[in-house]
Amino acid sequence: MSHEVHARLEGVTRVYPAVAGNPPVHALGPIDLDLRKGEFFSIVGPSGCGKSTCMDVLAGLAAPTEGNVWFEDKRVHGNVPDGIGAVFQEDASFPWLTVEDNAAFGLRRAGVDAAEIRRRVDYALGFVGLKDFAKAYPAQLSGGMRQRVCIARTLVLQPRLILLDEPFGALDAQTRLLMGDELLKLWRETGATVLLITHALDEAAMLSDRIGAMSARPGRFLETVETGWSRDRDSRMLEGETFGHITGRLWQMLRSESQRAMGHEGGVA
């Protein structure tokens, strides 16, 4: 992994304007973040701390209220740049399209020729283990498989920065671990930079090179933890002692923040 900066957040703040008599919501920041090219970075934090807002700002889906966002040395300001792909927490597969048509959706919009679409879709579906379900509709698949359809749809576009907003949030623990392995395989094979938003500390500890722990709203980075894992890792690291140390350290940082987010300001001894 190089230390070349792939994407940068500089003093980014996001305030949602007042709506229908409710006051403005200061959701995020100010935060600074350098995403290194080819790294796997996770953001953890209590519910509602602005993790998803952070991803939206980086993707160009929302403009920062203050500060600047850069991707490959170009400013991002509420416009989605080329080279960024995103998978969201919610099921975003298109139920009226088959699995292969879902995967090909972005390529068809981009006017890629049919043979290239076929090649990339075949590869992506094989990669996410859905080749046998190419002609199925999302309604015929499980939640995890539908999420893999969305991953395939993003993967075919060959993004250089992949943003994942709690993509395994709806899955059971065992499936999450297996999907985590798949994600690591994807990251290794594509060489893309990955930013994962998650509330699961173990998921972040297992997958990431670095983990940014965020405070309760308005989200700010409390600390960035370097895991020191080799690139060739998988879920078997859960058995190791280091894994427990990293998770423990993250929880130490986030416990009082989570209590604050739940409204227990004083904390519990």
Place this chain on the structure above:
Amino acid sequence: MNRLTLIRLGVIVAFFGLLEILCRTGVISPFTMIPPSEMAIELWALIVSGEVARGMRQTLGNVAVACILAITVGFAVGAGVHALPRLRRALDPFLTTYYAVPFFVFYPLLVFIFGMNNFPMIMIGFLFAVVAMIINTLNGLDKIPRVYRKVARMHHMGRAKTALLIELPYAIPNLFTGVKLAVAYSFIGVIAAEFILAPGGLGYAISFAYDNFDNETMYALMLFILVLVTIINMSLHAYEQRLLRRQGR
């Protein structure tokens, strides 16, 4: 043919069978109702003789025009109102109480405006059907998951492409429910309007047969409308269910 379809067919056959027995045994007087088999024979005779062909053409034509108008206008108004939340809040009470309005009271006004021709019937059918389409368009557009808009932006799609390639396909099952209701309401509106004052059409033919104690023609035409509307609605319903199943709803 699955078991449910067989049960449905069984219910229909049993109903008409019972009616046949009651009519044939005199429990139901022949002045009140003729047996269903005679209705069918009479209907066939009417179709073959071409006696009611003009009326059928007129009614089905009016229904088709009312229906197409209701679907087009209903979709356009629904999409427009959905895009303007303030207008929607203002219109909501009118939309929810719309079917409390007895449209037939406007018939004289419609005759005054359009004259004694097909337009008043078409307008009654249209008025009956249009709000069902508006409401179902709004329902369909309301249900579009917000995450799709993010996906569209990630694919660099503008507003029009998002609407055409993502929002519209997602909303199609609900829109189709609107179409199904628009077809049913157009039939009700047009045929009921023909009953009142129209110079032709199936509604007029039934009314004319009733006034002249022509039970055979009256029941034959009633059977025709019943069978036609049932077939159309069941076909639309089956297709609607297929769309809903495909989308896992």
